[in-house]
Amino acid sequence: MSVSHKYTVLASVSLSIALFISSCSENKVSQCQRLIRVVNAGTSLIDKNKGTQVITSIQLSKDLEFVTKSIRELNLKDPKLKEFQSGFVKILKNLSQAIAIAGKALGATKTADTSASGREKIQKARAEIDSALTIATTLGQQSDKLINQMNKYCSQPE
Numbered sequence: 081m082s083v084s085h086k087y088t089v090l091a092s093v094s095l096s097i098a099l100f101i102s103s104c105s106e107n108k109v110s111q112c113q114r115l116i117r118v119v120n121a122g123t124s125l126i127d128k129n130k131g132t133q134v135i136t137s138i139q140l141s142k143d144l145e146f147v148t149k150s151i152r153e154l155n156l157k158d159p160k161l162k163e164f165q166s167g168f169v170k171i172l173k174n175l176s177q178a179i180a181i182a183g184k185a186l187g188a189t190k191t192a193d194t195s196a197s198g199r200e201k202i203q204k205a206r207a208e209i210d211s212a213l214t215i216a217t218t219l220g221q222q223s224d225k226l227i228n229q230m231n232k233y234c235s236q237p238e
Contacts, residue, residue: 111161112234114154115168122147122172137183144176160233167226175219182212 125143152169156162185208192198192205 108158108161108234108238111156111158112230115151115156115161115165115230118147118151118154119168121150122168137179137186141176141180141183144172144179148172148176161230164226164230164233168223171219171223171226175216178212178215178219182209182216185209185212 122144125140125147148169151165151172154165156165185205188205189202192201
């Protein structure tokens with residue numbers, strides 16, 4: 081299974097990021113907007129790098145680490161938004177790690193020779209890529225759920 085398939089699974093995540101927040105109070109609105117702006121930066125990176133090669137996958141992992149740090153550093157006051165913030169930090173951190181593992185595994189397949197040990201190396205890499213794909217799929221589902229919860233919360237009047 082190729083790493084590019086993993087990005088396709090996550091593409092739906094970015095489509096569900098948009099929030100309807102017109103009925104929120106000013107304070108809640110601005111906090112929702114700040115959180116969504118940074119989360120959108122991460123999902124844009126995923127969309128932009130769909131189907132890319134090893135070096136780009138590893139760079140995407142590093143870029144997602146930066147987005148994770150940016151989300152973590154948001155100074156949100158609203159307790160519920162802090163919960164969402166924490167959830168996105170966890171999801172993007174784990175996604176970054178999965179992409180890094182898949183990128184390294186894909187790189188290992190490119191250097192494997194045709195010997196028995198080379199075939200073992202490829203099999204191990206395939207297993208790592210499959211595992212990363214499973215993790216990415218799960219994280220995409222968790223992200224969609226978190227986004228839906230945040231949409232609901234941010235659209236409720238205070």
